[in-house]
Amino acid sequence: MSTTESDSVKQVREKIIQLAKEIEEHSRSNMPPDAFFSEFLRRVVGAVGARAGAVWLRNGSAKLNLFTDVNLKTTGFFEKADAPVLNQKLLDEVMSNGQACTHSPNDGSGVQVPTNDLIVLASLQQQKQCVGVVEIFQRVDTPQQARPGFLQFVEQMCGYACRYLDRQASPKPTQESKAKLSDxxxxxxxxxxxxxxxxxxxxxxxxxxxxxxxxxxxxxxxxxxxxxxxxxxxxxxxxxxxxxxxxxxxxxxxxxxxxxxxxxxxxxxxxxxxxxxxxxxxxxxxxxxxxxxxxxxxxxxxxxxTDEKGVKRIxxxxxxxxxxxxxxxxxxxxxxxxxxxxxxxxxxxxxxxxxxxxxxRLFLLPLWKMLGETFRFLEGRGKLKALATTAAVAAAIAALCFVPWEYRVEGDGRLMPVEQKDIFAPWDGEVVEIAIKGGEKVEEGTVLLRLHNLELQQQRLGAQNTLNEKHATLNSLQGELEEAKKQGSKIDELRLEGKIDATKIEIQGAQKQLKILERRVQNLTVVAPRAGTIATFEVERQLLHRPVKRGELLLEIKDETGPWWLQLEVQEHRMGHLLKAVEAQKGTPLDVEFMLATTPEDRFDGKLRLVETRSNPSTGKDKAIVNVRVDIDKERLPMRRIGAEVRAKINCGQRSLGYVLFGDVVEFVQKYFWL
The missing domain is CATH 3.30.450.40 (GAF domain)
Structure with missing residues (x-):
């Protein structure tokens, strides 16, 4: 296509888009129906380059009447005696099913059309009821592949006309409705x-x-x-x-x-x-x-x-x-x-x-509200005010010192199956094939992926060549030994028998080396060591065609059918309370309450099972953490998802309410001021 033709097509496209925008703008206006549909039809006919067009609407009856047209007379519609009857059948079909359609004399459908044109029909709906039809008379020689585009455009423009009709049908505000809206x-x-x-x-x-x-x-x-x-x-x-x-x-x-x-x-x-x-x-x-x-x-x-104008906006x-x-x-x-x-x-x-x-934004707003109500009640009551203040302070101190409250240590972690297996790279290599997907269930022995190690392949080939050479040497020595026996040379026999024994030993070593290398090559095909679910996400994106080192973690397999537990991280400075509670229970597991991120509105119970004996650095945090494990009843969990985030609270016995509320402050003072 030449540059001139391309510019011409672009101009036509821009003109069609502009006409469609004008129709959309008119649909939002308050134009009277005759003016709107006249402008609407003129733009639709111009946009598709049609010969003529007509809008048929119901005028208070079930019969459709011609509301407005563009060049309809030039099609010969009014000159054919049977044209109105044939056209009415087409209009009735669209009114009955509400579907846009096209008909032409040569489309082979057997439908008779009122003129020798390609007829494009689309319904007009008001409040989801068919009230009219837009009819476009296009040239009969229009290419077959262009007809769906014309139909789609006319149907879209009729959508704007339907919005206009809906706006016209909406009730106009009355004095009563305005008063009601105002109220x-x-x-x-x-x-x-x-x-x-x-x-x-x-x-x-x-x-x-x-x-x-x-x-x-x-x-x-x-x-x-x-x-x-x-x-x-x-x-x-x-x-x-x-x-x-x-x-x-x-x-x-x-x-x-x-x-x-x-x-x-x-x-x-x-x-x-x-x-x-x-x-x-x-x-x-x-x-x-x-x-x-x-x-x-x-x-x-x-x-x-301000001094002059009284009030001024910033x-x-x-x-x-x-x-x-x-x-x-x-x-x-x-x-x-x-x-x-x-x-x-x-x-x-x-x-x-x-x-x-x-x-x-007021600091401690609920407290100030309560104090305000109290002081308002005590206004003008001096002795009562002093007595109430003293009693309130004493009651607060007594409550903080003597009211027992459950002290709970918080920990964040994940919900995981107990039975799990990590798959590591058996040797250096490149991942060339992945046979599974993340979340797929596998059985023991299922092939997971394959590695390729060029150096290992070369070593195996070298070991095979060495073994072949040793066999060839052995055959040669055995031939020389037979020749020495025929000649009766005892010295040569002894010398050759020694070389043969040494060669056999070398062959045994080469065979062992070859077996080791073959086992290593075989291990490059990684199989599942147990049944379970692949817990690694987007395996192919992470591993395919990627070089890996020996011992590098490749996949995780977790058994969703077995028991589950919580893997929690507890901050190290909380472990004193936890360990004291474990010791005080004398073997009875501590109660744990937790919630899942997937269902934060529900609460579940568990039992503390294991506390690690060492601290670990925390990912993304400065403070160290200690890993703990919590047993749970998996049947009570409505949604079990591997790695779901968990927030848990471990019950560590009762302490005073004051310590539960302000224990962190006490520990801070003890830690940094050595009090």
Whole structure:
């Protein structure tokens, strides 16, 4: 294709895209139907280069009537007597099934068409009911391979027309509905500003705001530094932060909040910046939403007093404090008036959220609230105030000193099968074949992978050649011995017999060397030493065509059918409490409570089984750790996953409440001040 032809094709494509954008813009306007469909049909016909087009709509009855057309007269439609009847059959077919289709005189389907053209038909729907048909009259000589593209384009443009019809069918606001909306908005504001708790403000904004906006789901995100937390989701009493939906919602909300600009997704992502595309696509795949608006929330304007004007707002960039995530499941376009409502609601939600965040930043806020209520009660009661203060202090000290409480040592670790086997490289070499995948179950003797060692192969070949040479030497000496016997030379016989004995010894050594090398070569084919599950992730990516050293860890095999335990890491400075508790129990295992990262809402029990006798350096931490093992009942675990993260607490007996709460402070003073 020449440069001129390429530029021409590019111009045609850009013109079609521009016409499609104009149709989409018109679908959002408030144009009257006759003007809209006239402009709509003119652009569709122009975009596909058709001869003519028509829009058929129901006019208060079941019959379709011609609403508007472009060059329909030039097709000879009105000159053929049977054209209206044939055309009505085509229209009825589309109205009955709602499916777009094409027909032509030479397509071999047997369907009669009203004119000698390629007919492209697509339905118009209003509130999911067929109310009309768009009919395009294309040239009959249109190539067969181009017809699906025309059909797809016309069907897509009809989608914009359907959105226009839906907007036209939506009820117009009346004085009564406006008054009702005003009352709902006022009640929303009262509920929103009634509390200074961040969670309550977010829950009110999510649940009541969803009703005002008319969306399917409204979520509220709060920004803490660089971290975004979903505080409330409409229709949910609590938010599970580890859920995939919430994690992906946090990711897209964080990106948009940091961009400081609203994001609207209506089915297309090609116009969005690249840093938004990936997290948005992940969230859409997880949530199934067809329309998403992420609207950043900013802190309120600060005010300062001046001598002349009384109050003056500080002119500085507002700090983002969170965002609203508005979603529609069934519709890809925002409902009428939603954008204006979001702008109005976001200001009030920002104000309430900012006030609650400022309020909750107060240090020890619950304590100050309790003290405030107490002091308010004691106002004007001097003696009672002194007595209450003394009693409260004495009670607190007594509780800290004498109230027993369970002292528990915490440890982090993983859930693992007890029976496991590590596979190491038997010799230096390159991994040339991998016969298994991560997570695959294998039996004992199953081939796992193969190594190739060129040097070892050369050594085996050299040993084989040496053995062959020794055999050849032996045969030669035996021949010379026979000749010496025939000649009766005793001296030569004795000399040759000595050489033969020495050669036989050398052959035995060469055979042993060859067997050793063959065994090493055979060991390059690594097999499973026991049945189990391959616990190594992405085996092929990590090992294939990679050089390895002898003794290097290649694979891990773990038996999921056998017993399981917890492999925990306990910080070394906690081991004194743990060892004292073990000694005090006199052989009875300590109780352990733990939770899995996969099900953080559940708690499980176990028994301390083993404490290692040495400390180990901790990965990524300065402090040393001690490994401990905890027996568990695997049948009580709903989801067993090799290597699942675990957080456990080991019961180490009872200590005073004060030591449980402030034991770290006591140990710090003892450690660094030698008290």
């Amino acid at each position: 709902q908005f006022e009640q929303f504001l009262l509920q929103l500003h009634r509390s200074l708790d961040v969670g309550e403000v977010a829950a009110t904004a999510a649940n009541d705001g969803r009703l005002l906006l008319g969306c399917d789901r409204l979520s509220v995100a709060v920004q803490y530094g660089n971290k975004t937390v979903i505080k409330a989701i409409s229709g949910q009493d609590s938010v599970h932060q580890r859920a995939n939906l919430v994690k992906r919602m946090c990711a897209i909300a964080n990106k948009v909040i940091r961009m400081r600009e609203p994001l609207t997704y209506t089915g297309k992502i090609d116009h969005l910046p690249p840093q938004i595309t990936t997290p948005l696509a992940d969230y859409i795949q997880e949530s199934g939403s067809r329309m998403v608006i992420v609207w950043p929330l900013f802190e309120s304007d600060a005010v300062i007093k 002119d500085k960039q507002k700090k983002p404090i969170g965002g609203l995530i508005i979603e529609q499941i069934s519709e890809s376009q925002p409902r009428p008036g939603m954008q204006e409502k979001v702008e109005s609601l976001s200001d009030h939600i920002s104000e309430a959220m900012h006030n609650s965040l400022l309020h909750n």
